[in-house]
Amino acid sequence: MTHPRAPKIGRLSAGSLLSALAALIWLPQAALLALSVQALADGGGFGAVVVLAGFVLGLGVLRAGAEAAGARLSYLRARQLLGEARGEALHCLATGSPLDPRRHPAGLAASVLAEQAETLLPYLSRFEPVRLRVALVPPLILAAVFSQSWVAALILLAAAPLIPVFMALVGWRAKAASEAQMVEMGGMNAFLLDRLRGLATIRGLGAIEATAERLAASARGLRQRTMAVLRIAFLSSAVLELFSALGVAMVAVYVGFHLLGQLGFGAWGGRLDLAQGLFVLMLAPAFFEPLRDLSAVWHDRAAGVAAADSLARLAAPGLEVPGALDRAGAASGPVPGVEIEHLHFSHEGAAKPVFTDFSLNIRPGEHVALTAPSGAGKSTLLSLIAGLAPVGAGCIAIGGTALTGASAASLRARIAWIGQRPHFFAGTVRGNIALGRPEIGLMDVLDAVALARLQGVAGPGAARDLGEGGGGLSGGEQLRLAIARAAATPDLGLVIADEPTAHLDRATAAEVTAGLLALAEGRTLILATHDPVLIAAMDRQIDLTGARS
Ligand SMILES: Nc1ncnc2c1ncn2[C@@H]1O[C@H](COP(=O)(O)OP(=O)(O)OP(=O)(O)O)[C@@H](O)[C@H]1O
DSSP states (O other), rough: OOOOHHHTOOOHHHHHHHHHHHHHHHHHHHHHHHHHHHHHTTOOOHHHHHHHHHHHHHHHHHHHHHHHHHHHHOOOOHHHHHHHHHHHHHHHHHHHHOOTTTTTOOOHHOOOOOOOOGGGGHHHIIIIHHHHHHHEEEEEEEEHHHHHHHHHHHHHHHTTTTHHHHHHHHHHHHHHHHHHHHHHHHHHHHHHHHHHHHHHHHHHTTTTTHHHHHHHHHHHHHHHHHHHHHHHHHHHHHHHHHHHHHHHHHHHHHHHHHTSSSSSSSSSSSSOOOHHHHHHHHHHHHHHHHHHHHHHHHHHHHHHHHHHHHHHTTTOOOOOOOOTTTTOOOOOOOOOOOEEEEEEOOTTTOOOOEEEEEEEEOOTTTEEEOOSSTTHHHHHHHHHTSSSOOOEEEEEETTTOOOOOTTTHHHTTTTEESSSOOOOEEEHHHHHHHTOOOOOHHHHHHHHHHHTTHHHHOOGGGGHHHHGTTTTHHHHHHHHHHHHOOOOOOOTTTTEESSSSTOOHHHHHHHHHHHHHHHHTSSSEEEEEEOOOHHSSSSSEOOOOTTOO
């Protein structure tokens, strides 16, 4: 599987170049304006300046056009780069294995992808062009001022370096504050999602007050961090305004004394004349303008870089599900068995392997219970059979086909997984059973509902609405809905269930067991369980106690 290339942030773009060129057009405009004023002062009438004014106007139109085109190009490029960065992060999330301990919590990933990633847009569309303007425009304006007066150039040169020094100090704090804000926001989202999932438990334990207090504390923390970021943003622009105002004022005083005849040094030809003085005066604010723009977008940089880091962390390659994004071809054939030969597997970062040289043969149509004390590797083995992580060494074959990256998707198409806590989305029972699979029609859904004995719960036409996470259904009903979801899978051959009756009372466990047995009729069933009643209902019990080395 090839990964999409990481977006190249910081590359010179046509939009940035156009906006820098637009800013440089002020140089000839200022010269023409200064010459016009000089011509008027020398007694030339309207006729003397009309041609110059025409040029100024023409250059103004050109400048406006270049600015607009530059902004548009920068925005389009920023959208494209943001799309690529999001695509890469989504790709890693979509292919990441549930066994990867570094997998990001869903709330955090959603926050980074939906909210934080948006801050890349102003960073790329505004900050990047400004950065190029800062590199190009002030040096060229300085050279133009220097050509008229070395003292005026020196004043600008003295004021300018103070700005980046203070900005760097402020920006360093801004990045840290922005990162802290994003961590807080991600943490709050993860906390909220977690609590929403466990709402029934929270209510049952009477912990609503405590949860509300935690949430309020998180919100307070987020507010404080946001205010810190804003304070720093205001501070950075205040620093810049101060130094640029001082620089412009000093140039104005110097030029003013020249024109009053009080000063006679610092210009190459003795005194500055009116045109030269005006030219220098008009260039002084333009010298600081890119730096002021930089201050306005400085906060964009801090937030954008922090968001780019968060996206890069999401996109960091981890343990992948083999063939995660492959399209499964038409899957059919006889009921598959499972052959495992010389399996080796270690979890990432674990001191000891879970399996070393483990072999097992499950016949087609056999119903098997994997048993062992907690931590022996039952869930791990089920995950490996479902192809949710690549095996270290050895081979797992399903229906005679070795489970590899190339075959995993089509093999998984005939496998159904029933976990302890199946996930349901807000929507109808029918939608939750079909799960976006277009080949599953209403009749398939109703058959599946009947098999799981959910007719009393699913509503007419299985159209009953469920809340997010299966809200409105009991734990046992949720498991039977998961059984119905599995039953609707066309050509289902192998059912995998991880402790399906854990945490259920006897009566509910018996209903779930009955549903599972109905589902597994004529199919292979492998389940992990500690439940003696469920074990007794299987054809064979395989004790994994000795499997772990
Ligand atoms: N995602 C993971 N990352 C790292 N180690 C893991 C991961 N999942 C499980 N382990 C470790 O692998 C071993 C086997 O865990 P597994 O969950 O497969 O056991 P189990 O027999 O299913 O236990 P239980 O009956 O409690 O579910 C344990 O030592 C566990 O700590």
